[in-house]
Amino acid sequence: MSDATELDQRHDHRHDDHQHHDHQHAGPRAPLARRTFLALTGVAAAAVAGASGAAAHDGRGWGPRPDLRHGPRRHHGGRGGAQRAAVGFLQAATNAYPSVGTGPRLAQSYADELGLFSTAFVYDNALAIGALLADGRRSSVQTARVIGDGLVFAQENDPDFDDGRLRQGYNVGPYTFYDGTPQPDGLVRADGRANVGWQFGFLGTAVGDMAWPGIGLLHLFRATGDRRYRDAAVRIGEWITTNTWSTRPLGGFSFGVDGANQPVPNGSTEHNIDCVAFFGMLRRATGDRRWEAAAAHAHTFVRRMWEPASGWFWTGTNDGVEINRDPVPLDPQTWSRLALQDRRYDRALDWAATGLAVTDDASAPTSQLPDGERVSGVTFSTASTTSTAQYNGITVHPQGVWLEGTAQLATSLLDRDARGDRHRAERLLDQVRHVQDVLGGGQHLGGVEVDGGIVAASSLLDTGFGFGYFQVQHVGATSWFLYASTRSNPMRWGGLR
Template identity: 75%
Template sequence: MSNEKSRLDELPALGRRSFLAMSGAAVVVAAGASGAVAGGGSHRPSPWRPGPPRRGGAAAQRAATAFLQSATDAYPTINTGPRLAQSYADELGLFSTAFVYDNALAIGALLADCGRGTLATAKVLGDGLVYAQEHDPVHDDGRLRQGYNVGPYTFYDGNPQPNGFVQPDGTANIGWQFGFLGTAVGDMAWPGLALLQLYGATRERRYLDAAVRIGEWITTNAWSTRPLGGFSFGVDGADNPVPNGSTEHNIDCVAFFTMLQHVTRDKAWGKAAAHARAFVERMWSRADGWFWTGTNDGTEINRDPVPLDPATWSWLALRDRRYAGALDWAGRALATTDVSTAPTSQLPDGEKVSGVTFSTASLTSTAQYNGITVHPQGVWLEGTAQLATSLADRGGRADRARSEALLAQVRHAQDALGTGQHLGGVEVDGGVVAASSLIDSGFGFGYFQVQHVGATAWFLFASTRTNPMRWGGLR
């Protein structure tokens, strides 16, 4: 155990939602934890192979859907029942980690695609979330962990993890080796949204019941009575409350509780949605046209850096014209163009990708991850697809053209980047990499040029012009 803790302490902070990797004194977060990233210690991936022939819109959508299905079925001999999709290609070094946020997005994207077999795959993932909720090795209160293991691997310290998603004793295989043991409000609300959308598509009661349990966990464990209100972050891996409050997570709660009220007709969920929305509105900076990131203590607003997610998700969840300008701010202030000739770019020679980055801090960062210096003009492709999705949903005079232009950039990245990567040791294609070059979020973690379920799902939302945060938004 001491050797494991030492190894974890050496790993860089690299995750989607940075607080959640708290596990005792070790802090590890989720987006790239080893020198196994493509390119090793070099800033440019090597060797590079040409991507597949340039795909059109329909072909790109089919390829993205196939990637999500491959991620779901990455370990076919060991996961034969309910399961979750591996979040990142093997090259990232997180092995078989499956984050619930990514899986929630995958469910919504598969429902939005409406292709052959996509509903069946969405149900497999939904059943995986329900199984994880009902078979936690410690708790029986409706929570989901940040991430799970879905396939065998040997950890960096030589300690084997031999099982699939379901352990021999029937419990869900929680991601203890990386410390992905905590439970965050946002990482609960997104699975709640996905399960409700799956209930809408199937009318199978187990998905609704699981979503209600998620809602009850959030309102019981994270309802903040501090001055800024809203919902706090959640609990760490040792089940200690984390007082931070995230604008992004409260936006998730507005969407989730609004949908729960619509489906159940229970007014209590409407009150929870209003509680979350009041926090979000306190984070709005009318003078700047953006949402602040949140609070560290429930009392003072954290004003730096300013991230993209609250801008895009606020539109999808609230659809309130008072805050619609946040999309325009994001499109201007966070715009980036990654060109292969830049010293810290990881793009193959001759390539160029445009879009947006994660936050205001990403544009000036000089951080390093795994010995690689971040690229300030790297494109966060998940966020670029989020902005394309939001603009298409807003539907203003120029929004359709702007959305299509961003979508074309993501489609180009799907063609040109991430070739030769693997899921469960099998080469895959069609996924969208998390970032065009290594970027720093500004919150202590980075995104790599590795195929990613979350980025691919947002690409599908943009491609299908659907909204995963609204009831009926996937039809």
């Protein structure tokens, strides 16, 4: 989680004034996670989803509506063609701004139509590294190295800190902001520092947004032997353990720091699963036993979030003391399989496949599918199927399919490989390939029309955590599609096939 646009004022759970309507379980607000971190930055952000978190339920969106006119159907030629087209999209996102030269670069996360200009979220870029390495072709590996070099540059050239942190997002190409202010640089500012995405408030540092780049860099180290990537990952691990090790009763790692560098006490199940994977990989890459203790600390938190009666993981905690029980999101269920590979928790996948199943039909009043289309998959959380939120005056579709999550589920089923899992995964992948053909046509990266990316959602959906996902091509969704297509596990050392 890794991870529409996570636009709220981003990338899982909400904070302070950015709240959603409470659902069946009254109690503490859901904890922050990677996706809603933008709420903490203090900048009046354009909602990644097309609306600010504060406006999510009254329709007062800030920024343009995404252009959802449907381009022509695109035929990508079956499984191999779909995979090549997805790789082409990731490469186009990385090379979208030739005017910035061949220096350090990152991939723009969403097509221009979302309205975030050249924003590159580090979570999406970490996913792209692994997906390109899993594809394995020479040009893909080269592009993965370009992104890895961009992350190393950003870490080594932060404008304010020298402690190993990465920010939530960066600018990677020139644009003019909504207020008329020019942003002329790529990832490298004129003064040689990293071009942090301050325009939208992407200034903070979240544990999930550190662990995933660490995972991507370790995959690069394993693939190339370049120690710069391992050393950068070690610095990430040291930042996490130094700044977010929680001593509260539930343990684990807390959320991170906001844009003012103030600690955020919330704890996310998703983040701690990320840490189990990352620290386990660090142990393998370095031989240093301290990472075993860090992985165990995160694992303890994750075990405490397991609900055996229902067969799912809770979302996390707001204060390190009490578990938050509403809503229940998808990614802890899928990522727990990939990171832990523990049969005790395999029921989480079965619950996700049924409890979060949705079908988007063009005949529904709030569907944004072209006439006659129908797409099935899974949604973001238990709140998504009942939401009536609006983003920029557009009412969400309760049956909107979250394509990133649908590909996550396919990836996790293939990793488990129990009876029937391959068939279920392939049915999900068929849906994603169909979406690749029929949605997102005519969209752009850096002003140039682009093809092959997977849109974030089949129709606008609300996550239940104060942000939404739109029908816009997305690096994160495309990367998870590639993981499933190549039967890879990005959360395990040696998991990229």
